[in-house]
Amino acid sequence: MNNEDLSLKLFVVLTRALSSIRKRAEEDIKELGLNPTEFAVLEFIYSKGEQSIQKIGQKVLIASSSITYVVDKLEKKQLIKRKPCPTDRRITFVALTDEGQAIMDELFPQHKESLTKIFEGLDREEKQVMIEQLKKLGYHAEKK
Amino acid sequence: MNNEDLSLKLFVVLTRALSSIRKRAEEDIKELGLNPTEFAVLEFIYSKGEQSIQKIGQKVLIASSSITYVVDKLEKKQLIKRKPCPTDRRITFVALTDEGQAIMDELFPQHKESLTKIFEGLDREEKQVMIEQLKKLGYHAEKK
């Protein structure tokens, strides 16, 4: 196979593998009535503490208008609450409620365990190599 | 880093890398007024010849109702045409029009070249190893 076809193939395989992995990884999340984006937002706040809406958007890689939507939904579900920033009135922080905290205490370890099972086909070293290569790729694709 | 955190990290890196790669790979496609799904459908027919709507759905990994939508759009753009199957009236084939063929003759080599550039950070062997590992992962995630 020539180099171009190899790259095309890698792209296809990458796309398909991630699609399968996602499907599997999101099962627990869906059961709790959350979608992947909602979970990603909760996960970010869970690990980093309360965050501005803007930082959430950067981390979760969605447009600002979409975060507003997701945060609205999580707020309706009472898993998070908005908190105005006292020093800059443009900024809104988002924090977990007690219920949000409780759900993540339950869900996050499950999520890690699911991923561990999904990736058990690779040993530690293979994972580390793949992480490095993917980082390199991502960086390369990012900077142009 | 323990094994669970390593798996979590691999998942995050995989997600981010593919996101960056996609963004880059889809630039040419967007310029022509196509979205990634539309391109994927065209690419499939381009390489495999006319196909039933059902097979397109399997290949492109979207729900049947979504294919109907995409095929409608491509038909409106006159890039494909529907052709009823003569022997089974439930089935509809989809074929490229002359214009669709012309667009893909232009776009497909560009697409391969873009991907080649994106992946140039890895050498042939690294690509081959990654393909194998991703296949293994995808297969593992798929079968449960």
Add this chain to the structure above:
DNA sequence: TATAATTATCTCGAATTCGAGATAAAAGGA
């Protein structure tokens, strides 16, 4: 200080995807 530029969030409408269910045709079984 007044004005301009930037930043953070939100509103709105459009595009895309899905799932449930409808419809029509084909295949299988009594």
Add this chain to the structure above:
DNA sequence: TCCTTTTATCTCGAATTCGAGATAATTATA
């Protein structure tokens, strides 16, 4: 053959995401 099941496509409404632009607050500049 008649009835049931399966298959292929489509319709419809809901969910999610985006981009453009609005609003309000802050910061930078003349």
